[in-house]
Amino acid sequence: MKFQGSQNYVATQDLMLAVNAAITLQRPLLVKGEPGTGKTMLAEEVALALDMPLLQWHIKSTTKAQQGLYEYDAVSRLRDSQLGGVDGNARVQDIRNYIVQGVLWQAFTADRPVALLIDEIDKADIEFPNDLLREIDRMEFYCYETRELIKAKHRPLVFITSNNEKELPDAFLRRCFFHFIKFPEPDTMRRIVDVHFPTLKADLLALAMKTFYDVRSLPGLKKKPSTSELLDWLKLLVAEDIPLEALQSADNKVAVPPLVGALLKNEQDVSLFEKLVMMNQRNR
Numbered sequence: 001m002k003f004q005g006s007q008n009y010v011a012t013q014d015l016m017l018a019v020n021a022a023i024t025l026q027r028p029l030l031v032k033g034e035p036g037t038g039k040t041m042l043a044e045e046v047a048l049a050l051d052m053p054l055l056q057w058h059i060k061s062t063t064k065a066q067q068g069l070y071e072y073d074a075v076s077r078l079r080d081s082q083l084g085g086v087d088g089n090a091r092v093q094d095i096r097n098y099i100v101q102g103v104l105w106q107a108f109t110a111d112r113p114v115a116l117l118i119d120e121i122d123k124a125d126i127e128f129p130n131d132l133l134r135e136i137d138r139m140e141f142y143c144y145e146t147r148e149l150i151k152a153k154h155r156p157l158v159f160i161t162s163n164n165e166k167e168l169p170d171a172f173l174r175r176c177f178f179h180f181i182k183f184p185e186p187d188t189m190r191r192i193v194d195v196h197f198p199t200l201k202a203d204l205l206a207l208a209m210k211t212f213y214d215v216r217s218l219p220g221l222k223k224k225p226s227t228s229e230l231l232d233w234l235k236l237l238v239a240e241d242i243p244l245e246a247l248q249s250a251d252n253k254v255a256v257p258p259l260v261g262a263l264l265k266n267e268q269d270v271s272l273f274e275k276l277v278m279m280n281q282r283n284r
């Protein structure tokens with residue numbers, strides 16, 4: 001089993017190396033990187049490339065580790081016992097009818113190896129990663145209600161993504177292989193754009209890329225535009241049929257690009273950019 005990138009996803013050499021290292025070590029791959037650099041998509045594409053079903057667990061601030069294992073639906077059981085009938089009563093007797101399996105349970109009991117994405121683990125509270133240590137390490141957990149040990153038939157290939165909103169505990173980190181997706185260099189970015197817009201004209205791409213990296217290099221930006229925002233912007237430029245001249249001021253200095261709302265997402269950044277453009281124009 002080796003991951004070598006895919007048709008829809010541009011993976012750099014070191015990213016492929018990281019994925020394959022995690023496969024070899026049989027440890028979760030912890031992926032960090034700026035928003036929009038393809039962390040979530042990586043899990044989807046690796047699963048596709050290795051022909052594994054993908055189970056996804058999107059973490060929110062309220063998510064508890066237990067929900068990934070199983071939940072006991074006591075309310076349904078109580079209702080069935082009250083409204084029962086003969087069928088209902090038989091159902092109520094067996095507690096297993098009220099155990100709702102979580103993604104880890106499904107991943108552990110699947111008949112063939114699956115990929116498991118735990119997306120945005122940093123959104124949960126600080127105890128969340130600690131609560132999953134044993135499950136991730138030993139690939140097993142105990143269901144107290146049914147008194148059974150749920151043990152992985154096949155070790156799932158686990159991807160964990162984080163946007164760095166919270167630090168992860170050391171004990172958790174020890175169990176992962178770590179990879180930081182660096183912001184793509186222009187060369188890699190060109191390949192990524194090519195995957196999404198194979199017919200884009202070269203001169204439009206060159207100009208748009210220059211503007212994009214100029215905007216990103218502005219000192220003091222609150223939020224730098226990311227890969228996915230460049231893709232959105234290009235889509236708009238093509239859809240609106242924006243002429244090349246709109247992207248280029250006469251003397252090649254910075255100009256406020258059209259549809260800048262695709263790239264800059266708050267008013268301070270937009271006004272910072274406008275100020276810079278004005279200063280540039282005055283200095284001409």
Ligand SMILES: Nc1ncnc2c1ncn2[C@@H]1O[C@H](COP(=O)(O)OP(=O)(O)OP(=O)(O)O)[C@@H](O)[C@H]1O
Binds near residue numbers: 009010039042163
């Ligand atoms: N290497 C890549 N190859 C192809 N497309 C990419 C790549 N990186 C990013 N993209 C594009 O950017 C979009 C955003 O990627 P994705 O949702 O995986 O980012 P993310 O890192 O999970 O962001 P967030 O942290 O906000 O969840 C993808 O849908 C895809 O269109």
Ligand SMILES: [Mg+2]
Binds near residue numbers: 039119161
């Ligand atoms: Mg994501």
